Amino acid sequence: MVRQWVTGDCWLGCQSTGVPVLWLGPLQWDGQYAPLYSCEPCLDRLMAQAVAYWLNRRPMTTATAA
Numbered sequence: 001m002v003r004q005w006v007t008g009d010c011w012l013g014c015q016s017t018g019v020p021v022l023w024l025g026p027l028q029w030d031g032q033y034a035p036l037y038s039c040e041p042c043l044d045r046l047m048a049q050a051v052a053y054w055l056n057r058r059p060m061t062t063a064t065a066a
């Protein structure tokens, strides 16, 4: 998967504007779609949470440090 960084606004609460952001996917709400973009610090925070989630879902016998 090629990650395409563009200059834009972060959608994840840090209120950064005009920064490099990465498209994460469509945000769907009440039948409407919006592009969800994340800046690098927010992406790091999000991915740390996602990795913790993935590790918690994985059986203990196969869990490995990332």
Ligand SMILES: [Zn+2]
Residues within 6 Å of the ligand: 010, 011, 012, 013, 014, 015, 016, 038, 039, 040, 041, 042, 043
């Ligand atoms: Zn951000």
